[in-house]
Amino acid sequence: MEMLQFSNKLLQNETALKNLALQLTRNSQDAEDLFQETFCKALEYREKYRSDSCLGAWLYVIMRNIFINMYRRKKRSLKLFRTVADSTPAMNSIELSYRLDTCDRPIKSQIAQLPNHYQTPLVLYLEGYKYLEISELLAEPLGTIKGRIFFARKILKSIIERS
Structure with a gap:
């Protein structure tokens, strides 16, 4: 055709x-x-x-x-946010994922431990930006942004598990 x-x-x-x-x-x-x-x-x-x-x-x-x-991707990301929220009793997963400015010091410091090229896309994502918007803001390919956010979550999870 x-x-x-x-x-x-x-x-x-x-x-x-x-x-x-x-x-x-x-x-x-x-x-x-x-x-x-x-x-x-x-x-x-x-x-x-x-x-x-x-x-x-x-x-x-x-x-x-x-x-x-x-849906599956969203469910997996919520699972990570719940893990992070469980490690900080003062926060729930919604606050963590959309309002970083209300995070307590331990989470901010753990996010701050991430390398800058992982930290920036993750913070934007947690503030509610979509992948495409982050890609445009940072002038990076969409796949690169998705990968960086994925690895940032993975690194953040291991940081939280160690502490």
């Missing part, structure tokens, strides 16, 4: 996909991210689409899988 034909078929499913994304995420910004990620994946893997099958169902499966992966 030609790229133009495939793109036209994608656009025919746009409204249904946006509605589905909103149902899954229950948040308009997250729904938009999910929708865009689905379109990107569909374009990236268009060679795998068989023209004799239903495009809407194929797109639904892609979106569902992306949503599940996002």
Whole structure:
């Protein structure tokens, strides 16, 4: 199938996909991210689409899988934040993840122990910035930012476990 034909078929499913994304995420910004990620994946893997099958169902499966992966990542990151919050009784995970300025000294000092190239993206992430926003702010590739935040959490977790 030609790229133009495939793109036209994608656009025919746009409204249904946006509605589905909103149902899954229950948040308009997250729904938009999910929708865009689905379109990107569909374009990236268009060679795998068989023209004799239903495009809407194929797109639904892609979106569902992306949503599940996002949910699992979020769940894993919350587990780390709970671990950190448990080590500092004065804080809960929500305060830690979104309001660093209310953190008590031990957490701030543990975050301060991180190398600067890990610390900056992690602090921005904990303040509520999305990966793409951090990537743009720091003028770094998105994959680099995701990796640095991942390793920063891992290092922070080991620092907390040692103390």
